[in-house]
Amino acid sequence: MTARDRILSAIRATLGPGKPPAQIAAEAAALLDDPDAARPRLAAPGLPDAFAQKAAALGTSIDRIGSMAEVPRAMARYLDAHGLPPRFAMQPAPELAALDWSGLAPHPGTAPDEPAALGLALHGIAESGSLVIHSGPDNPILMAFLPLHHVVLLREATLLPHLEDYAARLSAEAAPRNAILITGPSGTTDIEGSYVRGAHGPGFLHVILIAEPG
Amino acid sequence: MTAPFKAPFKNRARAALADPVLKIAIDRTTGNAERKRAAALAAFPEFETARARGRAIKDHVIAHLGHYLELFERNATARGAQVHWAADDAEARAIVTRICLAADAKLVTRAKSMLGEEIGLPHALADAGIERVETDLAEHIIQLAGEAPSHIIWPAMHRTREQVAELFKAGHQPPPAAEDPATMVQSARRVLREKFLSADIGISGANFLVADTGATCTVTNEGNAELTTTPPRIHIVTAGIEKLVPSTAHAFALLRLLVRSATGGEMTQYTTFHAGPRRPGDADGPEEMHIVLVDNGRSRMLADEFREMLRCIRCGACMNHCVVYRQIGGHAYGGTYPGPMGAVLTPVLDGLAASRDLPNACTMNGRCAEVCPVGIPLPTLLRAWRRRSWREGLEPGSLRAGIGIWAQVARRPRLYRLATRIGLPLMRLFGKGGWIARLPLAGGWTDHRDLPRPAARSFMDQYRAQQKARK
Ligand code: SF4
Numbered sequence: 187m188t189a190r191d192r193i194l195s196a197i198r199a200t201l202g203p204g205k206p207p208a209q210i211a212a213e214a215a216a217l218l219d220d221p222d223a224a225r226p227r228l229a230a231p232g233l234p235d236a237f238a239q240k241a242a243a244l245g246t247s248i249d250r251i252g253s254m255a256e257v258p259r260a261m262a263r264y265l266d267a268h269g270l271p272p273r274f275a276m277q278p279a280p281e282l283a284a285l286d287w288s289g290l291a292p293h294p295g296t297a298p299d300e301p302a303a304l305g306l307a308l309h310g311i312a313e314s315g316s317l318v319i320h321s322g323p324d325n326p327i328l329m330a331f332l333p334l335h336h337v338v339l340l341r342e343a344t345l346l347p348h349l350e351d352y353a354a355r356l357s358a359e360a361a362p363r364n365a366i367l368i369t370g371p372s373g374t375t376d377i378e379g380s381y382v383r384g385a386h387g388p389g390f391l392h393v394i395l396i397a398e399p400g
Numbered sequence: 401m402t403a404p405f406k407a408p409f410k411n412r413a414r415a416a417l418a419d420p421v422l423k424i425a426i427d428r429t430t431g432n433a434e435r436k437r438a439a440a441l442a443a444f445p446e447f448e449t450a451r452a453r454g455r456a457i458k459d460h461v462i463a464h465l466g467h468y469l470e471l472f473e474r475n476a477t478a479r480g481a482q483v484h485w486a487a488d489d490a491e492a493r494a495i496v497t498r499i500c501l502a503a504d505a506k507l508v509t510r511a512k513s514m515l516g517e518e519i520g521l522p523h524a525l526a527d528a529g530i531e532r533v534e535t536d537l538a539e540h541i542i543q544l545a546g547e548a549p550s551h552i553i554w555p556a557m558h559r560t561r562e563q564v565a566e567l568f569k570a571g572h573q574p575p576p577a578a579e580d581p582a583t584m585v586q587s588a589r590r591v592l593r594e595k596f597l598s599a600d601i602g603i604s605g606a607n608f609l610v611a612d613t614g615a616t617c618t619v620t621n622e623g624n625a626e627l628t629t630t631p632p633r634i635h636i637v638t639a640g641i642e643k644l645v646p647s648t649a650h651a652f653a654l655l656r657l658l659v660r661s662a663t664g665g666e667m668t669q670y671t672t673f674h675a676g677p678r679r680p681g682d683a684d685g686p687e688e689m690h691i692v693l694v695d696n697g698r699s700r701m702l703a704d705e706f707r708e709m710l711r712c713i714r715c716g717a718c719m720n721h722c723v724v725y726r727q728i729g730g731h732a733y734g735g736t737y738p739g740p741m742g743a744v745l746t747p748v749l750d751g752l753a754a755s756r757d758l759p760n761a762c763t764m765n766g767r768c769a770e771v772c773p774v775g776i777p778l779p780t781l782l783r784a785w786r787r788r789s790w791r792e793g794l795e796p797g798s799l800r801a802g803i804g805i806w807a808q809v810a811r812r813p814r815l816y817r818l819a820t821r822i823g824l825p826l827m828r829l830f831g832k833g834g835w836i837a838r839l840p841l842a843g844g845w846t847d848h849r850d851l852p853r854p855a856a857r858s859f860m861d862q863y864r865a866q867q868k869a870r871k
Contacts, residue, residue, distance in 0.1 A: 189695075190485040193641065196699040197466040207471075210464050214646035217457050218653065224450040225656065226443075226666070278683070298593055314667040326683035327630050331623050349656075353649035361479075361613045361675045363685050364626070369667040372623040376538035376554060377581040378425070378561050379432035385537055385585055386592065387623025387670065 221350050226313060233312045233345040234395060240315025244370030245383065246391045253398040257339060258287050260394045261304060264337060265290075268302075268390070275303035275333060279324045282306060282339075296328055302335035310345045310393075311352055314369055317393065318352060321364035330368065336388035338368075341396045409734065409757035416728040422558055426729050429557040433720040436664025437771070444660060454657045455775045458711035461644050465702065468611045468644040469693065475614025479676030481689040486519075492694045493524040496603070496636055499690055500530055503634055505600035511618065511625040512536035513605020514552050514714060515640050518736045518749065519694060521603070533595040535624040540588055544571040550730030552737060553662050553716040558729050592624075602628040602686070604674075606639035607658070607713075608651040609691075615675040616691060617651055619658070619668035626672055635674065635686040641698050642710040648673070654713055657773035661715035697748040705784050709744050711774040718768035718778060724761055733758060740768035740778040747785055756794045759785035 187195075198204070228236040238248050251260050265272060276282055276292035282304070296303055305325070309318040317338050321327050330336055346352050356365055372387030383389045407415075416422055441447050461468055473483045486492035500508060508530050510516065525532045534543040538556035542549060544567040549555030556564070565579035568587055576587035604625055606616040616637045618625040629635045645651045659665045678685035701710055719725040719739025730738030735746030735755060743758035759782040768778040789795055 188485070189487040189491055192487050193485055193693075193695045193699055194466050194469065196695075197469075197702060200699070200703040201463065201466060204464060204467055207467065210467055211646075214460060214650065217453060217460060218649055224446050224453045224653065226446065298597055316667055316671075321682055321685060322679075323681035323683060327626060328684055331626050331630075349652040350649045353647065353652055356613065356648050356673070361615060361673070363479075363675055363677070363679050363682060364630075365615070365673040365675075366626065367667070367671040368669065369671070370669050372621070372669055374537045374585060374622050375432075375663065376536070376541065376556055377559075377564055377584060379429040379554070379557070380561075380581050382582045382585040384589065385622035385624070386535065386589060386596075386627055 218350070221348065225348060225350075228312050228347060233310075233347060234342045234397070236312040236347075237310045237315055237340075237345055238395065240312070241310075241370070241393055242315075244315055245373075246315065246370055246393055248393050248395055250395045250397065252396070254281070254285065254396060257282075257394060257396070258285055258290060261337060262290055264335075264392055264394075265302060268335060270301050270335065273301075274337075275300050275329055277303075277305040277325055277329055279306050296326065296332045298332060300333040302337060303329045303333040304337045305329055305339070307338050307340045307393075308344065309352055309355075310340045310395075311347075311349060311367070312345055313348045314367075316349075316367040316369040319366050319368065320362040321366075322362055327364050327366070330366065331372075331387045333388055334384065335390040335392065336368075336371075337392045337394065339394050339396060341398070409732070409755075409761065412732040412734060413728045413761070416732040421560060421563070422729050423727075425558050425560045425563075426726055428560075429551070429554050430720045430726050433553075433662075433664065433716070437661060437717060437720070438664075440660040440664040440666065444656075444666075447657075447660070450653065450656055451773055451775060454654050454713075454773060455711060457645065457650050457653060458713075458774050461646065462642070462702065462707065462710050465641065465644070468646065469641060471611040472609050472614060472644055473693075475612065476616075476676070476691055477614070479614045480679075481614065481676045481691050484690060484692045486692055486694045486696070488696050489519040489694075492519040492638060492692055492696065493521060495690075495692050496521060496638065497524050497528045499634065499636060500525065500601055501528060503600060505530055505634075507531045507533065507595065507599045508601045508603060509533050509535050509595055509599040509628045509632065510539070511602070511604040511620065511628040512539045512555065513603075513638060514549070514736065515605050515638050515694060516603065517549060518640075519638065519696065521638065533592065533599070535592055535596065535628050536620070537585065537588055537622060537624075540592065541567060544568070548731065548736075550738065551716060551719060552714050552739075552741075558731065596627040597631050599628075599632045601634045601636060602630075602632040603636045603638065604629055606637050606643050606691075608645050608654065609639055609643045609693075610648055610651055610673065611644055612647045613673070613675055615648075615673040617671065617673050619655065619671045621663075621665075621669045623670050626670060629672075629674060629686065630684055632686055634688045634690065635677070637674070637689070637691045638694060639691065641693050641695055642712075654774075658713050658715050661717040661771065661773040701748055706744065706748065706781055708776050709741070709748075709781060711776055712741055712745075713774055714741075715773055717771040717773065718776075721767040721771045723763055723765060723767070740782070741776075744778060744781045744785070752785065752789055752792065753794055756785070756789040759783075759789065 229239040230236040273291040275296040307317040371391040372385045374385035484495045541556035550558040569575040576584050608617040677689040725739040737745045746755045762782045
């Protein structure tokens with residue numbers, strides 16, 4: 187008998203034959219009925235304000251701008267404010283490449299000690315101030331972890347109220363290899379419980395929140 | 401893994417109690433954890449409803465464990481992951497070692513996983529001649545110290561910052577420039593960065609196994625899990641079979657409880673779902689993903705009175721709030737898991753004969769059950785181990801005799817009431833600082849454990865006085 191058979195038959199010997207899968211699925215779904223009763227309220231009435239408040243409380247800095255076209259200027263502002271060079275790693279996404287980067291030097295690929303990187307979030311989650319990124323051909327995961335400064339673009343139109351709203355979109359078909367929720371800069375409390383930023387991932391997380399849809 | 405029960409528990413506990421630095425280290429971290437958890441709960445009035453729901457989710461999965469395991473296996477396989485099954489720790493070690501050797505791996509990075517400790521992975525890799533680098537900062541500290549974790553959330557919490565500074569001075573090249581936590585964290589970041597990028601295999605645990613997507617979920621605050629699982633050619637996950645959840649939404653419902661209970665935060669900084677290896681066209685990611693599903697006593701727990709322990713989400717709140725843990729720390733427990741949850745699990749993993757002192761070391765004050773985010777009745781389970789230890793004749797003579805007399809008296813209500821009334825003033829006399837150092841009649845019991853000092857009158861006395869006053 188394989189280990190698989192031994193484990194499953196031991197479980198079955200205890201639990202019996204089991205219910206039909208459809209019934210189990212219905213019971214599982216019912217456990218999440220009335221989600222508002224068991225999750226936190228949003229921090230503010232509108233999704234952008236709620237997101238911004240939560241993110242700021244976690245040590246994420248926020249710059250709110252009107253349109254995609256303003257992104258290069260917002261990026262230049264951030265780099266300048268932190269004394270960073272105009273060279274930075276940029277996610278190889280067509281909509282980023284289409285912007286006018288004159289005066290700055292974005293490059294693909296992330297060095298192990300890359301000072302700063304710019305990427306695009308798929309969603310923001312207002313409840314927790316989390317950013318969602320998915321792996322894929324135009325999104326290397328290491329770009330979100332190697333740099334010291336991680337700058338993320340987030341469109342207000344992609345904001346979701348709660349974690350469950352994102353879960354509903356991450357259906358089995360759509361699930362990428364890596365789906366990552368980033369909630370604040372990297373940190374650790376491993377030495378005497380005292381909080382230190384920038385443990386392994388970015389020590390600085392900056393969100394450029396874009397009001398314009400699409 | 402068979403824990404090294406070198407010295408008897410009472411000797412380990414006594415040594416821990418005599419260590420003033422250990423006490424300082426434990427107080428700093430558990431005190432912090434307790435305060436932050438309380439603040440997080442105050443800001444989340446829905447916690448009690450969320451807790452009842454979390455408990456129901458775990459009970460649902462446990463009641464349909466076979467179904468969810470097969471569903472998970474099917475979906476993970478469809479994403480390209482290879483699913484392995486291990487009935488015990490030895491099988492789990494063998495599977496992981498085989499994958500490492502087949503890949504000719506020289507360097508393995510590891511993201512903290514208590515299951516990995518449970519199955520003895522660190523030793524197995526060393527025996528196979530493979531360099532293992534722990535990437536979680538606390539695991540890095542204890543790897544430098546050559547120690548085992550002393551807490552399931554803060555494995556290095558028994559070390560003060562001064563001690564960490566000593567370890568880093570000796571273990572980092574160049575040594576950190578200063579002894580403050582920020583400088584030391586920077587030093588570890590620099591040292592470990594090289595390892596992340598040159599590892600052949602990355603090994604992680606899983607906080608959740610999501611049945612309907614086939615994804616494994618890891619949560620960290622440091623970002624070390626993604627740096628461990630992305631660059632190497634192979635990603636191996638080892639996870640206990642109780643980690644299943646029906647869907648991503650169920651994982652989030654439990655995550656809200658886990659993070660608040662563990663650190664007092666609301667969300668971990670990095671919550672990552674890993675579904676299979678690199679897809680065609682993906683910019684990065686491992687070429688192979690292996691998932692090892694580990695039973696190691698869990699299907700046995702399902703069948704006996706310890707089934708409720710399978711709800712545990714490994715948050716550590718029970719140990720942060722345990723008076724015994726806070727006196728002696730994690731190492732004195734001698735097993736993989738310390739504190740109240742460890743006192744329930746260690747007899748499952750290492751056998752009751754070797755660990756029967758752990759359930760006996762509990763004061764039954766009930767704090768652990770109060771804070772447990774999935775409502776595990778830890779004192780009840782510990783009592784069940786005591787009963788079994790008793791039945792199996794594992795208790796030493798002195799304890800049996802003392803408790804035997806006590807039990808006889810307790811069985812006769814009038815005599816019991818009389819005895820407690822006589823006993824109480826005596827117990828208060830022996831108690832110092834609110835804790836009883838020695839309880840007459842149950843001598844063997846209190847030698848190495850403090851009991852909460854009883855109220856001046858027994859509960860029954862107080863109750864009757866109240867009733868009389870009402871009349
Ligand atoms: S027993 Fe409860 S409190 Fe203790 S670690 Fe498990 S879930 Fe947390």
